[in-house]
Structures are given as C-alpha cells and as structure tokens.
Amino acid sequence: MHSYFWLLIGRWEATEVDEAALGDSAADKLGVRAxxxxxxxxxxxxxxxxxxxxxxxxxxxxxxxxxxQFRTLWETDFMRENKVSHYRLFPKSLGQxxxxxxxxxxxxxxxxxxxxxxxWGQPFLPSPPGAELWVWFQDSVTDVDAAWKELTNVLxxxxxxxxxxxxxxxxxxxxxSFKPLGIVNETDHRFLRYATLPRExxxxxxxxxxxxxxxxxSKAGLAVLLKSEKLFHSSFxxxxxxxxxxxxxxxxxxxxxxxxxxxxxxxxxxxxGQGKREWSLFKMFSRTLTEACPLASSSKIYIDVTDNPxxxxxxxxxxxxxxxxxxxxxxxxxxxxxxxxxQVTFGTVRSLNxxxxxxxxxxxxxxxxxxxxxxxxxxxxxxxxxxxxxxxxHPFRSFPVxxxxxxxxxxxxxxxxxxxxxxxxxxxxxxxxxxxxxxxxRPHLLEMLVQLPPxxxxxxxxxxxxxxxxxxxxxxxxNHGFYVGSSVISAxxxxxxxxxxxxTQEQPLFSSFFPCKEESSYFVRVYTEPLLVNLPTxxxxxxxxxxxLTCTVVAVGYGSLYNLLTRSFQIEEPNPRLxxxxxxxxxxxxxxxxxx
Amino acid sequence: MGYFLSYYTYISFGCxxxxxxxxxxxxxxxxxxxxxxxxxGQFFSSGHTNNWAVLVCTSRFWFNYRHVANTLSVYxxxxxxxxxxxxxVLMLADDMACNHRNPKPATVFSHRNMELNVYGDDVEVxxxxxxxTVENFLRxxxxxxxxSTPRSKRLLSDDRSNIxxxxxxxxxxxxxxxxxxxxxxxxxxxxxxxxxWQKRRYNELLFIxxxxxxxxxxxxxxxxxxxxxxxxxxxxxxxSHQPDLAIGVHLMDRYTFxxxxxxxxxxxxxxxxxxxxxxxxxxxxxxxxxxxxxxxxLRDPGSVLITDFFGSxxxxxxxxxxxxxxxxxxxxxxxxxxEEVQEKTYSYVDQLPVSEIIHQKPKQKxxxxxxxxxxxxxTLILLVFFKTYGIKHLKHIF
Numbered sequence: 001m002h003s004y005f006w007l008l009i010g011r012w013e014a015t016e017v018d019e020a021a022l023g024d025s026a027a028d029k030l031g032v033r034a035x036x037x038x039x040x041x042x043x044x045x046x047x048x049x050x051x052x053x054x055x056x057x058x059x060x061x062x063x064x065x066x067x068x069q070f071r072t073l074w075e076t077d078f079m080r081e082n083k084v085s086h087y088r089l090f091p092k093s094l095g096q097x098x099x100x101x102x103x104x105x106x107x108x109x110x111x112x113x114x115x116x117x118x119x120w121g122q123p124f125l126p127s128p129p130g131a132e133l134w135v136w137f138q139d140s141v142t143d144v145d146a147a148w149k150e151l152t153n154v155l156x157x158x159x160x161x162x163x164x165x166x167x168x169x170x171x172x173x174x175x176x177s178f179k180p181l182g183i184v185n186e187t188d189h190r191f192l193r194y195a196t197l198p199r200e201x202x203x204x205x206x207x208x209x210x211x212x213x214x215x216x217x218s219k220a221g222l223a224v225l226l227k228s229e230k231l232f233h234s235s236f237x238x239x240x241x242x243x244x245x246x247x248x249x250x251x252x253x254x255x256x257x258x259x260x261x262x263x264x265x266x267x268x269x270x271x272x273g274q275g276k277r278e279w280s281l282f283k284m285f286s287r288t289l290t291e292a293c294p295l296a297s298s299s300k301i302y303i304d305v306t307d308n309p310x311x312x313x314x315x316x317x318x319x320x321x322x323x324x325x326x327x328x329x330x331x332x333x334x335x336x337x338x339x340x341x342x343q344v345t346f347g348t349v350r351s352l353n354x355x356x357x358x359x360x361x362x363x364x365x366x367x368x369x370x371x372x373x374x375x376x377x378x379x380x381x382x383x384x385x386x387x388x389x390x391x392x393x394h395p396f397r398s399f400p401v402x403x404x405x406x407x408x409x410x411x412x413x414x415x416x417x418x419x420x421x422x423x424x425x426x427x428x429x430x431x432x433x434x435x436x437x438x439x440x441x442r443p444h445l446l447e448m449l450v451q452l453p454p455x456x457x458x459x460x461x462x463x464x465x466x467x468x469x470x471x472x473x474x475x476x477x478x479n480h481g482f483y484v485g486s487s488v489i490s491a492x493x494x495x496x497x498x499x500x501x502x503x504t505q506e507q508p509l510f511s512s513f514f515p516c517k518e519e520s521s522y523f524v525r526v527y528t529e530p531l532l533v534n535l536p537t538x539x540x541x542x543x544x545x546x547x548x549l550t551c552t553v554v555a556v557g558y559g560s561l562y563n564l565l566t567r568s569f570q571i572e573e574p575n576p577r578l579x580x581x582x583x584x585x586x587x588x589x590x591x592x593x594x595x596x
Numbered sequence: 597m598g599y600f601l602s603y604y605t606y607i608s609f610g611c612x613x614x615x616x617x618x619x620x621x622x623x624x625x626x627x628x629x630x631x632x633x634x635x636x637g638q639f640f641s642s643g644h645t646n647n648w649a650v651l652v653c654t655s656r657f658w659f660n661y662r663h664v665a666n667t668l669s670v671y672x673x674x675x676x677x678x679x680x681x682x683x684x685v686l687m688l689a690d691d692m693a694c695n696h697r698n699p700k701p702a703t704v705f706s707h708r709n710m711e712l713n714v715y716g717d718d719v720e721v722x723x724x725x726x727x728x729t730v731e732n733f734l735r736x737x738x739x740x741x742x743x744s745t746p747r748s749k750r751l752l753s754d755d756r757s758n759i760x761x762x763x764x765x766x767x768x769x770x771x772x773x774x775x776x777x778x779x780x781x782x783x784x785x786x787x788x789x790x791x792x793w794q795k796r797r798y799n800e801l802l803f804i805x806x807x808x809x810x811x812x813x814x815x816x817x818x819x820x821x822x823x824x825x826x827x828x829x830x831x832x833x834x835x836s837h838q839p840d841l842a843i844g845v846h847l848m849d850r851y852t853f854x855x856x857x858x859x860x861x862x863x864x865x866x867x868x869x870x871x872x873x874x875x876x877x878x879x880x881x882x883x884x885x886x887x888x889x890x891x892x893x894l895r896d897p898g899s900v901l902i903t904d905f906f907g908s909x910x911x912x913x914x915x916x917x918x919x920x921x922x923x924x925x926x927x928x929x930x931x932x933x934x935e936e937v938q939e940k941t942y943s944y945v946d947q948l949p950v951s952e953i954i955h956q957k958p959k960q961k962x963x964x965x966x967x968x969x970x971x972x973x974x975t976l977i978l979l980v981f982f983k984t985y986g987i988k989h990l991k992h993i994f
Contacts, residue, residue, distance in 0.1 A: 112694065150744045157746020160720055162727050176953045183942040203694035204702050205721040228717060232694055232701040252942045400950050430954050449953055475726060476656055476775040492948045515944035523947040540777070 047256075048074040048089045050215050050296045052222045053509045055335075057304040058314060058356060059120050060365040062269035063235065064279045067124050068222060068262060069509040070214055075248065075256040079138065089295060090259060091213040093158055094243065098257075101151045104191075105136040105182050106243040108155065112202040113236035113266075114529055117371040122329050124510045125262050127238045128486035128527040131161060131200035136180050137191040148193045160205040163197070169409065170485070171195040172445045175433045177404040177490050181515065182244030183255050196406070196485035198530040202237060204228040210239050213261060214293075221293025221340070222301075225285040226263065236266040242513075260513070277358035288353040292340035302335040302508060303354070309334070314358045318347065328511040330495030330522045331366060335508075369394050369493050370401070370452075374486075374528035381466060381536045384411075388460040388487055388528060392452035394494060399521070400430075400451050401491040403460065407444040407484055409437040410467040410535060417463040420448070423456045439467070466535050474537065484531040492521040644758040644799045647908040648751060649674045649684045652733060654765030654774045656690040661845040662836050664692045665706050666764045666806055666852040668714040673859040674760065677907030685736055685751055687723035689765075689775050699842060706848050706856060708840050722749050730780045737761075738791045755796035760804070760905045764852065767807030769830055770815075786816040793819040800893070802905040806851045808833040811887040823870065823893045823900070827851030827877070828884035835883050850882045864907050870897035 050072050057065045074090045078099040087095055097103065109127035133152065141147050148171065156163035175189050207228050211218045218226055231237055242260040267284055269277065281288055292299035302324070308314055322337035338345050338352065346352050371391050378384035390401060407413055415434055420427045431449035435442075452458050475482075498519045500507065514523045576584065584594045651674070653667035671686055693704050693715045704715040723732060735741050736751050753759055765772055771779040792798055803824040805813050810826030817824065827834040827849070836846035837853040848856075854877040862868060874888050874897070890897050903909050946952075966974075 153742075153744040154746055157748045160722070160724075160748075162725055165726070176956065179945050179947050179949075181947075182944070184945050185942075187945055199725075201691045201694055201725065203691055204715065204717065205719050205724070208718055208720065228702040229700070247942060247944075255942055400948070402948060402953070430950075431956065449950065476777040490948055492950075514947065517944065517946055 047076065048072060050089050050293070051298045051509060052293060052296050053298075053300050053302065054222050054225075055124065055302045055304070055508070055510050056354070056356075058279070059266070061119050062277050062358075062361075063120070063266055064269075064284065064356075065120060065123075065264070065266050066284065067264045067510060068226070069124075070223070070261040071509055072215065072259045073246070073256050074259075075254065078257070079140075089215045090257070094213065094241075094259065097151070097154055097158070098243065101147050101154075102138040102141045103135055103151070103243070104138050104184070104245070105180050106133075106241070107135070107181075108133045108159070109238060109240035110159070110161065110200065110202040110206050111236075111238040112232070113234070113238075115236055115266075115527070117368050117526065120266060121366065122368050122524060122526075123264055124328070125238075125240060125264065125513060126525045126527055127240055127264070128196060128198070128488070129530055130196060130198035130483070130485070131163065131202075132194075132196045133163065133166065134178050134192065134194040136184075137193075139188070139191065141191065144191055144193065152195075159209055161200060163200075165197060166195040168442055169440065170197070170406070170443060172406045172435075172443060174404055174445070174447060176431065176447055176449070177402050177488060180244070181242070181513075182246055182258070183252070194406070198483040198485045202239070203232065207231070207239060210241070210261065210263075213241070213259075215295045216293035220291055221296060221299055222289070223293070224289065225281065225287050227286055230284065230286050231263075231265055233271060234265050235268045235271075236264065238262075238264045260509070277361070278356070280355040281353050288351040289340065290346065290351050296341070299340040300508070301338040301340065301352075301354070302510075303338075303356070304333055305336050306331075306333045313360055314356050317355045317357075318352075320345075324508070326508050326511045327495075327497050327500055329524070330369070330493060330497060330499070332497045367393050370489070370491055370524060370526055372487070372489050372526050372528045374531060376531050376533055377461075378463075381534060383463060383465050384533065385461055385463050386411075386413075386484075386531070390450075390452060390458045390460075390489060392454060392456050392458070394454050396454050397494045398451055398453045399492060399494055400449055401489050403446075403448045403450060404488040404490070405444070405446040407437070407446070407464070408482070409439050409441070409443055410469060410482065411444075411464045411484065411533065412437075412467055413444050413446075413462050413464045415446075415462065418446075418460070419462075420450060420458065420460050422453050422458040427451070427453075427458060466533070468536055471538060471540070471543075474540075478535070478537045481532040481534045484533060486527040486530045489526040489528070491524055491526070493524050494520060495522045643756070644904065645756040646753070647679050647683060647758050647760070647905070648753045649679055649760040649762070650687075650736065650751060651684065651760075651762045652687045652728065652764070654689050654728060654763065654772060656775045658690075658692070658695055658697045659845055660690070660765075661692050661704070661843070662848050663764045664688055664690065665704050665714060665848050667762065668704050668719075669706050669848070669852060669856040670762050670804075670859075671719070672714050672716065673856065673862075674906055677859075677862065677903060678864055679906075679908040681720045682748065683908070684720075685722050685749065686720065687728045687733065687736075688721050689725070689728040691724065697844075705840065705843065706853070708838050708847065710840070710842070720748065726775075728775060730774050730778050730784075733774075733780070734784070734788050737788045737797075739795065739797060751797075753797050756799050757797070758800045758802070758905050759798045760802050762804045762806075763813075764806040764849070767805070767809060767813065769809050769812045772805070772807055772813060782813045782816045785813060786818060789817060789822060790819045793821075800895075800900075800904070804855075806834060806849050810834065811889075814889050817889070817892060820892055821894055822889075823897065824889040825873065826887050827882065829887050832884040851877050851884075851886060854881055859902075859906065862902050862906065864903060864909060866901075866903065868902045870900045870902070873902060 050070070052071075053069045055067045055069070057067075059065055072089050076084055076090075078084060078095065079102065083099060084095060098106070109132045111127045111129050111132075114129050115123055115126065133155070135148065135151065137144055137147060145168070149167070152163045152166040155161075172194050173189060173192060174194055178192060178194055179187055207226065211223060211226060214223050216223060218224060240260075240262045242258075242262070244258055245255040246258045248254045248256050267279075272283060303316060305316065308316075316336060320336050320338050322339065324335050324337050325332060326335065327333075338354070340346075340352070369392065371393075372389060374386065374388045376384050377387055386407070388403065388405070390403075392398065415436075420429055427450060429448040429450045431447070433445070433447040435445040437444040446462075448460070450458060450460075499516045499522050500511075501516050501519055516522060580595055587594055649671075651667050651671050653663045655663040667686070667688060671684065674684060675681070692698060693702050700710065702715065703710070703713045706712050706714045723736075736749070739751065741750055751759075763772060765774070767773060770783075771781045773779045789801065792801075799821065801822045803814060803817075803822060805825070806827040807813075809828060809830050809832065811829045814824035814826060828851075835850050837848045837850045839846045858873070858876045870890075874886075877886050879885050893900075
C-alpha cells in the first residue's frame with residue numbers, strides 16, 4: 001500500500017490555514033507557524049511509464065528459452081542546464097551517467113555461454129559471450145576518448161564488473177556497423193565507440209545491481225523469478241541494458257528516453273534434473289508469481305504456441321483465453337498471453353505456476369536463415385589462420401551482410417592474405433574498411449560488406465602471426481590462452497511475412513526492439529564464437545633460475561679466485577701445554593725470557 | 597561559588613574550619629564535573645565513528661576455493677553485524693561461484709554437505725579477477741587511486757574510522773603471494789600502514805591474516821593503533837579444514853572456519869572483547885599456533901569490543917527538543933514546456949544502408965608532412981638521379 005502513497009508527486013506550496021483547524025498545542029509543539037502549512041496537490045499524469053514482459057519459447061531440443069524485458073519510458077531532457085533531480089521510475093544512477101557524459105545511446109550486455117543458433121533459432125536480442133559495450137555520444141562532446149574512459153570506469157562501479165579493462169587496446173570505432181537504434185539527426189561515426197571483453201565473468205554480483213535498477217526491484221512483479229542459483233545453472237545467460245531516445249507517437253515530434261533491461265536465459269533439459277520433458281515456472285525459477293509490479297502499466301507473460309495449434313505437441317496449463325499474434329524475426333508467431341494485472345490470472349490459489357507438458361517429441365524447427373561460425377586453423381605457436389564461415393540458408397534470395405572483426409594487436413593479421421570465397425568462387429566485398437593495429441595501442445578493425453549468394457556458404461580467411469609479449473604483459477594464467485572477441489555480422493534478412501513498420505502500435509516489447517523501415521526484411525545481428533589462442537608463453541621461473549645460477553657461479557668461482565690471490569699465509573705457533581703456560585707466566589713476572 | 601562560600605565561612609567560622617569546608621566544596625564540584633565528563637567519555641570511549649572493512653582473497657584457480665570461501669565468510673559476518681556494502685572493499689582474485697567446475701553455480705559453501713552458502717544473493721565484489729594486484733591493494737589502502745575510480749572501489753576512511761583488514765591466500769616467511777605471479781612483503785605492508793597513519797586514514801586498525809607463516813606479516817609493523825592476528829607462527833603451515841566430496845575441493849581453512857563459528861555467535865549488541873578473539877582456534881583445533889600482536893595498540897585489548905571492528909554500531913542520543921525548519925521548500929517548476937511546435941520530425945535511422953555504405957567516402961585524415969623515412973628515401977632517389985644524369989640534363993626534364 002505504501003507504494004501507492006509515494007506515487008503522488010506533490011507540489012509544495014505555502015498556504016494559509018485557519019489557526020483553529022490546527023490544534024494550538026500541536027502547532028506550538030511543532031514550532032511552525034500555522035500560516036506555513038503544506039498542502040499536497042497531485043500533478044497531472046506522470047510522464048514515465050514502466051512495462052514488464054516475459055516470453056517463454058519451448059525449443060525443439062527440449063530446452064526452454066525465457067526472455068524477460070523491462071522497459072521504462074520517460075519524457076525528459078537530460079541535456080538541459082538544470083540538472084534533472086526528481087527520479088521516479090528511471091534509475092538515478094543511469095540518469096546521472098547519461099547527463100554527465102552526454103550519452104545519446106548506451107548498450108551494455110553481460111553474457112555467460114554461447115548462443116547456439118542452429119539448435120535454438122535466433123534470439124530476440126543477441127549478445128556475445130563476455131561483456132560488450134557500445135555507446136553513441138552526443139554531438140556536443142569534444143573529447144570522446146576521455147569521456148569513454150571515464151564512462152567505462154563509472155559503469156564498472158555500477159555493475160561490479162571489470163569494465164575498467166576497456167582501454168584503447170580493445171576499443172574500436174566502427175565505420176558502418178552499429179548504427180544508432182534510437183532517434184538521431186545524422187550519424188557521424190566519430191561519436192561511436194565499441195568494445196568487448198570476452199573474458200568477463202558474469203555472476204550474482206552483476207545480477208544484483210541490475211535488479212536494483214528496476215522500479216520494483218526484485219520484490220514484486222516478474223523480477224521475483226530472478227534467483228541467481230537457478231539462472232546461472234543454465235546453458236546461456238545474458239543480461240543487458242539499453243538506453244536510447246525513441247519516438248513517443250506516430251508523428252514523432254517529441255522524443256522520450258527508453259531504458260530497456262532484458263534478461264535471456266536458456267535452461268537445459270538435462271542439467272535441471274529428471275530429464276522429463278516438462279517445464280514449469282517453479283522448475284525453472286524455483287518461484288511462482290503472486291502479483292504484478294504495482295508500478296507497471298502492463299505486465300504480461302507470452303508463451304509461444306505457434307508450433308502447437310491443436311495442442312498435439314505440448315499442453316499448457318492453466319489455460320488462458322488470450323491469444324496474440326506478433327511478427328517477430330520474420331515470422332508470424334502465435335502466443336498465449338497471461339495478463340498479470342488481472343487478478344483472475346492468479347486464480348483461487350493466488351499464485352501462477354505455468355506448466356508446459358510435452359506429449360510427443362516430433363516437430364520441425366524453422367531453420368535460421370543466417371548463422372555464422374569462426375575458428376582458428378593452423379598449428380604451432382607462430383602462425384595461424386582465422387576462418388569465419390557464414391551460412392545463407394535462404395533458397396533463392398541473396399542479401400548483404402556487414403562483417404565486423406576486431407582482432408587484438410598481438411595477432412598480427414596479414415591482410416594481403418584475406419580471401420572471401422562463396423561456393424568455391426571469389427566473392428569481392430563491395431566495401432572494405434581496414435584499420436591496421438598499432439602495437440600496444442589499438443587493435444585491428446576490419447569491416448566488410450559481403451553479398452551472400454542464396455543457399456551458400458561463404459568463408460573469410462586471413463592469416464596471422466602471433467607476437468611475443470613482454471613478460472609483464474602476460475596475465476597471471478597465461479597458459480589458459482588469450483581471447484579474441486566475437487565477430488559481429490549485421491544483416492537485413494528477407495522476411496517471409498510482412499514486417500510491421502508502424503512504430504507505435506501496441507506491440508509486445510520483444511518484437512519492437514530493432515526499428516523496422518521496410519516490410520520485406522528485418523534486421524538481425526549474429527555473433528560468432530570468441531576465439532581462444534595460445535601465445536608463445538615463456539617460463540616465468542627463468543629469471544629466478546638465472547639469478548640463482550649466476551650468483552652461485554660468481555660466488556663460487558670469483559670468490560675462490562679472489563681468496564687465492566689475496567690471502568696471505570702465516571705460520572701459527574701451536575698452543576703450549578698447561579704446565580708450560582704456568583711456567584711462562586711465572587717467568588714473565590720474574591722478567592726472565594720465556595720458554596719456547 | 598566555591599570562593600563565595602569560602603569567603604562566607606571565613607567571616608562566620610574559624611580558620612581551619614573555613615579551609616576544610618572550602619576544600620570539601622571544591623572536591624564535590626570537581627567530582628561532579630569529572631562524573632559528567634566520564635559519562636560523555638563513555639559515550640565516545642571507542643573513539644571511532646565509522647567502520648570500514650577491506651577483505652582480500654589473493655589466490656586464483658579452482659583448487660584455491662577455500663580462500664574465496666574464507667573471505668566470503670568474513671564478508672558475510674561483517675555485513676550481518678552492520679557494515680554496509682558501501683564501506684566494504686571486497687577483492688576476490690578468481691570467480692568460484694560461477695566457475696564452470698562448480699557443480700552448484702552461484703554458490704560458495706563453507707560447511708560440508710552444503711549447509712551454508714556464504715555467497716548469498718546480495719553480494720558486491722569491488723575488485724575481481726585480474727584487478728586484484730599488489731598495486732591495486734596498496735592504492736586502495738593509501739587512497740592513491742586514479743580520479744575516475746568509482747566510489748565503491750575506494751577506501752574513503754578518515755581519522756575516526758576503524759578498519760578491519762583481512763588477507764588470505766598462500767604465504768611464506770615475510771611475503772604473501774598474489775595470484776601466482778607477484779607477492780607483497782611484510783615491509784611493504786608496514787610502510788603502507790605507516791602511510792595510512794600519517795595521512796590520518798584510520799583511528800584503529802585490526803589486521804587478520806590466514807596464510808602459512810602468517811605471523812611474519814605483522815612482525816614489521818611500526819605504526820600506532822594496530823592490532824594483528826595471524827593463523828600460524830613463522831615456520832608453521834595453516835591447514836585447511838574439510839573437503840566436500842561433491843564439490844571436490846577443500847572448503848575452508850581451519851582458522852577462518854573457527855573464526856566464522858565464533859562470529860556467528862556475535863550480534864550487534866554483544867559485549868565480547870578481543871581477548872575472546874585471541875582464544876579462537878587453539879592449537880588442538882587448528883594444528884598451527886595462532887598468534888597476535890597488541891604492543892602497538894594503545895587501548896587494553898580486554899576493553900576493545902568485537903563489534904568495534906566487525907560491526908558498525910551507531911550510538912544514538914534521543915532528544916525531545918523541537919527543531920525549527922527554514923522557509924517552506926518550493927519545488928522547482930519544470931521549465932516552461934516548449935510551446936513552439938516542433939517543425940522537424942524525428943526518425944529512426946536505417947540499420948544497414950547498403951548504398952550509403954558502398955559510396956561512403958573514406959574519412960579525410962589530416963594531412964601530415966611526410967615522415968622522416970619517406971623524406972630520406974626521396975632524398976636518396978634524387979641524389980642517385982643527379983649522380984647518374986648530372987645537373988645540366990635537368991633542363992630536359994623540367
């Protein structure tokens with residue numbers, strides 16, 4: 001109940017109130033003048049809005065894919081002179097970051113695991129393994145590199161991640177990929193920065209501050225399901241934050257800021273125990289739902305039932321009459337909808353535990369039209385070859401893809417050996433942008449626009465040589481290997497179903513992330529695997545060995561020689577016996593010469 | 597008042613009576629003042645107003661699970677007794693909870709049979725993985741961090757802070773190993789504490805170390821107000837407590853295991869003092885001999901409460917006075933809403949504008965004068981040309 005109390009935004013004004021209205025004693029005790037009492041008047045409707053949504057998609061391998069989306073929209077201007085100080089649903093830490101560093105768009109993701117496109121299809125929001133951060137700055141920023149450095153440090157404090165390792169050796173400035181996803185006047189790629197940390201680990205300490213950014217925290221609504229012990233016991237886990245300006249309505253005369261927090265997780269059938277093909281909210285998250293977040297304007301759960309029109313493959317309980325259709329990823333999918341803002345969804349037990357029970361295991365999966373792989377070929381620790389393989393599974397349409405490769409400087413690429421072949425023949429890219437690396441300063445950047453012929457495999461190969469690092473530059477566990485970040489493949493894939501270009505129609509959140517400009521194709525981004533390469537590693541005990549050996553040789557050899565050369569020998573008299581000692585003593589007293 | 601009375605008594609009584617009475621009155625007055633001082637003194641007797649904790653695990657790799665569990669148990673106790681996350685700097689050199697070898701992800705257990713998960717659901721690790729280095733540790737202690745370091749990674753203590761520093765890992769006689777690649781020596785640590793003392797960064801410091809030969813690390817301290825505890829003497833090894841067969845590694849070290857058991861009995865209002873802490877883990881349980889050093893500490897250890905370092909106890913004084921507020925606060929109006937109709941419409945940008953990309957002109961780089969090498973090369977070409985053809989033939993060319 002108290003949450004409703006602080007929903008009222010008050011305007012404080014001084015008003016005149018009768019002295020009789022206030023008890024005299026009360027006024028005296030408080031020591032306030034009666035004329036200075038405060039009256040709360042509710043303001044016109046708030047300008048921010050929060051929606052939450054969970055999409056559950058059963059996969060053909062028996063695994064289950066759950067995607068949480070939380071969106072906060074706020075009509076405000078972070079760039080004006082008077083700093084924004086009253087935050088309601090929008091988290092203050094992110095708002096301060098946006099205004100201090102003049103950020104136009106911010107996209108950050110933390111992922112554990114690799115998305116298997118061939119088995120699981122396309123994700124709603126793709127992300128590469130490790131941490132990825134790309135930011136568009138406003139046109140008013142004069143020193144983008146300094147702002148980028150400070151921004152990464154601040155974000156590392158907010159998300160408890162080692163984002164401070166992002167520096168010039170792993171930051172690139174793409175020239176054609178990663179166009180802004182929000183409203184923009186013009187795109188000058190000087191204000192874009194992109195960096196990945198493929199080695200970054202995701203654990204509870206990253207999830208906890210992410211949950212704290214939500215208006216209801218993890219106390220109410222869909223976020224109660226986010227328990228780390230279950231979420232990290234999965235095949236794939238990814239949490240992201242996306243901030244961008246969006247259109248408010250169809251005319252798009254005003255913009256508002258959108259904060260999207262998404263969490264994608266794929267639960268494995270066999271590691272969750274039992275092996276029975278039966279999923280429920282309790283089995284996935286060890287929790288059930290009891291209420292929606294009171295601050296949310298909409299709170300829904302979507303279950304993908306497109307492959308199950310007559311309930312022949314799986315059974316969904318409790319049954320729900322609501323059905324909705326949405327065009328997502330080039331396909332028209334049907335969803336059963338549970339609306340958590342309606343009390344009837346929770347039934348008599350006041351809790352919702354969805355149950356999906358499989359009846360048969362047949363069924364065909366829609367093959368993804370585009371997917372990619374990458375691997376290192378070659379042997380030894382001197383040279384190697386990077387192969388990037390892209391598959392176009394469309395039977396008759398070809399489409400262009402933009403490949404972005406960012407390779408660290410210690411793999412010296414030989415660009416004259418770059419070859420792009422499709423179906424055995426040479427396939428010249430229509431656009432190549434290559435920025436060579438500088439040792440210890442910046443990485444390689446390779447961007448190519450390649451046309452993929454229909455139903456073909458395109459292979460991009462480039463040879464490289466491994467560099468020898470200075471012995472202080474090795475990590476404490478160098479024999480693990482060094483990571484090369486994932487390649488990014490951005491493409492406009494032809495769609496079999498007309499995509500919806502109407503930006504403001506009530507669409508579920510998961511289908512309205514990438515803006516759609518034309519109906520016949522949809523935008524998709526595919527990430528390849530990161531590579532793990534071994535660099536020639538020295539034996540770190542060698543300095544110690546060398547010092548010991550040298551010191552020993554010097555001490556033994558030179559020391560002995562020095563002693564032999566500089567020592568002088570004297571004859572020493574043997575010790576006299578006791579009687580002789582006493583006799584000599586008496587003789588000394590008498591002053592008589594001593595015995596020999 | 598005393599003087600007045602003494603004057604009065606002088607007039608009415610004899611000399612010695614007057615002196616006696618004056619003395620008694622002065623004594624009563626002084627006693628009253630001292631008593632008043634004492635109650636106020638007891639209020640601030642510990643001398644500190646805030647608590648900080650720096651908890652460091654310095655070992656990497658899965659088989660050093662127990663060091664992370666050690667640090668997390670102390671973290672858990674310190675949080676439970678009241679120190680907030682903003683006042684704790686937690687440094688874990690490797691990730692055990694989400695390690696792929698962990699059969700129960702997102703958990704770190706301290707007791708066999710997975711009884712107690714010390715990782716929990718609300719943990720904030722400030723330095724993790726490769727960030728835990730000797731340099732970063734010393735920078736945190738001395739406060740010399742780069743300006744862009746976020747607040748959660750800083751030790752913002754002042755001269756009224758009590759700091760708890762806990763180190764665990766692999767160590768030897770006079771050093772502690774960080775992440776298998778570097779080490780910190782006891783001299784460096786003592787100098788860092790001296791820097792902290794000179795910059796007035798602590799009021800009192802409790803240093804606990806759980807490594808082999810841990811007592812060697814506190815031998816060199818020379819700054820005042822430091823109390824140190826170690827799990828073993830020089831020449832002895834600290835041993836681990838118990839393995840768990842499901843996880844496959846040793847879960848905790850003995851000293852910290854019994855320290856955790858001792859701390860689980862402490863609550864924020866407890867009156868246990870440091871002498872109880874010195875008795876934790878005797879030789880019969882620990883196999884090694886825990887040691888402690890109190891000669892640099894000004895107060896008597898028997899009067900130092902455990903919660904002076906492990907908890908964050910606030911003393912409050914209730915007042916019945918009324919406070920006068922200033923003039924009423926007026927909320928800032930949200931600026932006049934831009935009434936002018938925005939003529940331009942905004943729009944989204946094409947994600948893959950193929951034709952635009954193909955015809956993209958390369959970025960005009962600033963023109964730089966030719967490099968030294970290029971200049972030298974051109975000079976060489978020109979020289980060779982003049983040498984072979986001679987100057988007078990130039991007129992044919994130009």
